[in-house]
Amino acid sequence: MSLPVEHPRLVRAVGARTLGVLGYLGGMAILLAETLRWTTRGLFVPGVRFGRNAFMEQMVRVGVRSVGVVMLVQTFIGVILALQLAPTLKEYGQVDKVANIIGAGGFRILGPIITAVVLSGFAGASIAAELGTMVVSEEVEALEAIALNPIRYLVVPRVLATLIMMVLLSVVADLMIAVGGWLASRVALGPTTYMGYFQHMRDQLRYRDFFTGLVQAAVFGLLISGIACLEGLRVRGGAEGVGKATTMTVVYSIVAIVIAACVFTVIFYVFGF
Amino acid sequence: MPKEADNSEAARPIAAAQPVIRIAELVKRYQDRNVLEHVNLDVYPAETMVIMGGSGCGKSTLLRILIGAIAPDGGRVELFGDNIADLDEHQMDAVRKRFGILFQSGALFNSMTVGDNVALPLREHTNLDEDTIAIMVRIKLEQVGLRHAMDLMPAEISGGMKKRAALARAIALDPEILFYDEPSAGLDPVTSAEIDQLILNLSRKLGVTSVVVTHEMDSAFRIADRMAMLDKGVMLKVASRQEFADIRDSAPSGDLNHDLIRQFLRGEDQGPITARRLGSDYEEDIMEAAENF
Numbered sequence: 001m002s003l004p005v006e007h008p009r010l011v012r013a014v015g016a017r018t019l020g021v022l023g024y025l026g027g028m029a030i031l032l033a034e035t036l037r038w039t040t041r042g043l044f045v046p047g048v049r050f051g052r053n054a055f056m057e058q059m060v061r062v063g064v065r066s067v068g069v070v071m072l073v074q075t076f077i078g079v080i081l082a083l084q085l086a087p088t089l090k091e092y093g094q095v096d097k098v099a100n101i102i103g104a105g106g107f108r109i110l111g112p113i114i115t116a117v118v119l120s121g122f123a124g125a126s127i128a129a130e131l132g133t134m135v136v137s138e139e140v141e142a143l144e145a146i147a148l149n150p151i152r153y154l155v156v157p158r159v160l161a162t163l164i165m166m167v168l169l170s171v172v173a174d175l176m177i178a179v180g181g182w183l184a185s186r187v188a189l190g191p192t193t194y195m196g197y198f199q200h201m202r203d204q205l206r207y208r209d210f211f212t213g214l215v216q217a218a219v220f221g222l223l224i225s226g227i228a229c230l231e232g233l234r235v236r237g238g239a240e241g242v243g244k245a246t247t248m249t250v251v252y253s254i255v256a257i258v259i260a261a262c263v264f265t266v267i268f269y270v271f272g273f
Numbered sequence: 274m275p276k277e278a279d280n281s282e283a284a285r286p287i288a289a290a291q292p293v294i295r296i297a298e299l300v301k302r303y304q305d306r307n308v309l310e311h312v313n314l315d316v317y318p319a320e321t322m323v324i325m326g327g328s329g330c331g332k333s334t335l336l337r338i339l340i341g342a343i344a345p346d347g348g349r350v351e352l353f354g355d356n357i358a359d360l361d362e363h364q365m366d367a368v369r370k371r372f373g374i375l376f377q378s379g380a381l382f383n384s385m386t387v388g389d390n391v392a393l394p395l396r397e398h399t400n401l402d403e404d405t406i407a408i409m410v411r412i413k414l415e416q417v418g419l420r421h422a423m424d425l426m427p428a429e430i431s432g433g434m435k436k437r438a439a440l441a442r443a444i445a446l447d448p449e450i451l452f453y454d455e456p457s458a459g460l461d462p463v464t465s466a467e468i469d470q471l472i473l474n475l476s477r478k479l480g481v482t483s484v485v486v487t488h489e490m491d492s493a494f495r496i497a498d499r500m501a502m503l504d505k506g507v508m509l510k511v512a513s514r515q516e517f518a519d520i521r522d523s524a525p526s527g528d529l530n531h532d533l534i535r536q537f538l539r540g541e542d543q544g545p546i547t548a549r550r551l552g553s554d555y556e557e558d559i560m561e562a563a564e565n566f
Contacts, residue, residue, distance in 0.1 A: 049397065133383075134382075134383075137378060137380060137383065138376045138377070138378050138380035139380050139381075139382055139383070141342055141376065141380065142374075142376055142380035142381075142382070142439075143382075144341075144342060144369075145340055145342070145369060145373075145374045145376075146369065146370075146373075146393070146394045146397075146398075146442070146445075146446075147366040147367075147369035147370050147394075147397075147398065148393075148394075148397055149362075149366075153397075
């Protein structure tokens with residue numbers, strides 16, 4: 001009885017974990033597919049309502065309320081980049097190139113990814129907590145009972161609002177990183193660096209640097225809101241479940257964002273974007 | 274014994290009508306456990322059917338199947354003559370608009386005022402303008418005695434008021450069937466009696482068919498036209514309120530089902546229900562636990 005147990009237990013554990021991950025991804029795929037279906041139905045099928053008010057509400061909640069935090073964080077990122085890069089660039093006598101690097105790094109990846117991390121805490125966690133609480137207090141069941149589909153009524157406005165706001169906030173983020181870098185240059189790196197700062201950055205940047213960043217931002221927005229809605233709607237077992245969903249939303253979001261960013265980077269690198 | 278309101282005149286002519294709800298051979302399993310075993314029940318137009326049973330007897334599961342929240346593993350549930358398992362999402366939504374449900378906790382949307390809660394089904398499912406909706410919300414809230422609470426948030430009102438508000442939301446679309454999940458749970462006796470009166474009024478004035486799931490016997494005998502006793506997933510008896518009252522007031526007969534129902538109705542601490550619980554394989558349980566050390 002005791003001998004052959006060891007091996008199957010390991011196999012079972014790996015199998016169970018694999019099934020868990022697959023199940024989660026499947027749930028996510030279904031959720032996003034349903035979201036897409038209800039979005040297109042809401043936009044194109046007469047009689048199916050889109051819920052514009054809910055959508056606006058979520059845009060304010062996700063985007064407008066977090067714009068201050070995003071600006072603050074990204075300005076500091078700009079400052080950090082400038083001051084961290086300067087000593088090494090100085091060794092090569094290229095301190096004025098700090099603007100080029102901040103521009104490329106900020107627009108291509110740091111703007112979107114840091115904004116996404118901020119939003120996963122700001123919007124993701126609060127969406128998961130809100131939907132989780134609604135599940136616990138039978139509100140989601142009540143919605144279904146009055147013939148309102150929770151995907152259409154709850155998920156669609158949150159996913160769309162997060163996606164759109166993630167893109168818009170990334171534009172703000174890009175600018176603030178540039179400004180932060182300029183501030184640090186102005187204060188610490190001397191006139192040769194800051195005088196030509198924005199000119200250097202403009203020379204460096206191509207439109208594709210900007211757009212590849214925004215494409216990633218949109219995908220990050222989809223990931224954050226998708227994970228948050230899934231975690232929220234899957235909540236079982238009261239307040240404890242809500243807390244767990246909130247934490248897991250932030251953890252899964254950040255992991256998903258970094259993996260997605262890596263995949264995008266490889267693709268962009270291979271295709272020369 | 275609780276005093277029963279005399280609503281014998283409300284015993285409606287039901288024999289001729291088709292049932293609005295027909296449950297036939299309904300089966301539901303969770304893992305290996307049969308939660309519902311071949312349950313049969315017909316509910317006729319405008320009657321109030323009370324489904325009773327102890328905790329874990331399957332009555333909440335039955336209610337969830339009735340509203341289409343979970344799917345059964347066998348048998349049929351017909352609402353308004355349609356087997357709900359055959360309906361697609363769109364058709365089921367059409368059926369959902371014809372019934373209302375009062376959840377145990379009320380399940381008001383906590384982010385909206387009481388008025389907006391009642392207005393939501395009207396806003397989403399009708400093309401009425403805001404002025405008309407405002408009037409209808411007032412009417413619905415007046416019917417449950419809550420017109421003054423229209424602008425309050427759910428967090429600001431008491432448990433009894435929440436149930437009333439939830440009831441107003443449930444009747445917003447003028448449903449033909451109302452489901453009540455433990456309407457008196459967590460309420461004081463007076464508030465509970467008021468809710469019962471409300472249920473009676475709605476059923477009489479609006480001619481609604483009501484299905485009430487409860488284990489509060491005072492409440493059950495106040496509102497029921499007919500009653501059904503569910504025990505461990507089995508429908509023990511479906512009969513008129515009077516027949517159940519007779520069982521309650523009778524002496525133990527030696528017939529297991531009769532005595533079981535009698536103990537439940539009287540709320541006694543000794544009888545076949547408790548005997549069954551005590552006789553449950555306690556010793557084997559302990560021995561098994563010891564073996565697994």
